[in-house]
């Protein structure tokens with residue numbers, strides 16, 4: 001195998017590029033304020049693997065985060081995603097109370113075209129070479145069976161299938177954490193006991209979104225779904241005849257918006273036209289820009305921060321590492337609702353946004369460690 005392992009952490013994020021431009025590590029204030037510990041790139045000519053592992057922080061424990069296998073248009077786009085997602089994982093672990101840091105990996109390429117056992121094996125050796133500073137899991141474009149292959153080459157993997165001792169797919173517990181957060185949000189906004197009687201728009205009915213729809217239907221919510229994949233919508237409508245489908249949620253009168261597709265769907269322009277009073281979903285990095293947090297609050301829309309609501313999968317794999325039983329792990333995921341309530345209350349009491357209040361909770365834990 002011809003592989004290059006390149007450490008790129010020699011330059012601090014505040015240092016400009018030689019041409020005076022801010023540089024890739026200064027893409028946002030948060031990236032500058034909380035620089036990454038280590039970012040590593042690997043290119044393996046033999047298997048075609050091109051991957052980046054970003055270790056944002058190991059202050060609370062080894063950096064855990066999924067491997068995203070995606071046809072990024074450029075290496076810069078892949079790096080940007082890895083940097084932002086790994087930073088988000090640091091905050092997610094901190095708020096979830098896990099003894100884990102934040103990391104994320106990206107493999108550049110279309111998984112449907114280039115994913116092979118040999119490539120995943122090379123990637124597993126790449127993870128192993130970091131000696132446990134980074135622990136991988138599944139993300140967009142990878143699943144538990146891919147982790148089984150990766151796990152033949154490294155010990156630092158979680159979320160493999162039950163057949164090899166892993167805790168498997170995390171979509172149920174992720175959806176449960178989102179659902180409990182939504183209950184907390186409904187109490188905060190309407191004084192309601194849950195989403196029953198509310199109209200909830202779910203954008204993206206893949207693994208997590210479809211589980212969330214089931215929980216919402218059981219709770220008596222009126223559910224409208226949208227997805228670019230007609231088959232995913234069809235499967236949900238077949239399971240739940242009372243659910244409606246829409247071509248996007250823009251024209252829909254909804255009380256709650258649940259983004260469960262890709263990140264960046266809360267944009268300054270989009271917030272202006274948003275009818276909902278509560279936003280709570282599973283996708284990572286929902287805000288296209290940090291200022292959207294304030295725009296939402298100004299419009300009287302309560303946002304349950306993404307990394308707070310969608311920590312169920314992280315709590316699952318943290319429990320797998322600790323050898324905890326399923327009932328205990330599920331009770332920890334349900335506790336996300338209580339944490340969401342505390343953070344929404346703190347934001348209200350301090351006259352700040354939920355995003356800012358959640359960041360403070362995370363930073364207090366990290367800085368106090």
Ligand SMILES: NC(=O)c1ccc[n+]([C@@H]2O[C@H](COP(=O)([O-])OP(=O)(O)OC[C@H]3O[C@@H](n4cnc5c(N)ncnc54)[C@H](O)[C@@H]3O)[C@@H](O)[C@H]2O)c1
Nearest residue numbers: 170171174204206207208227228229260261282283284313
């Ligand atoms: N699976 C987990 O445990 C987990 C944990 C934390 C966060 N998340 C995040 O939650 C989100 C959903 O995860 P998933 O595992 O269900 O993924 P998934 O790929 O199974 O589902 C995503 C769905 O979104 C749809 N979609 C894509 N673009 C869309 C668009 N523009 N409009 C409407 N629908 C669109 C897709 O067709 C797909 O059906 C992702 O952002 C993921 O990163 C997932």
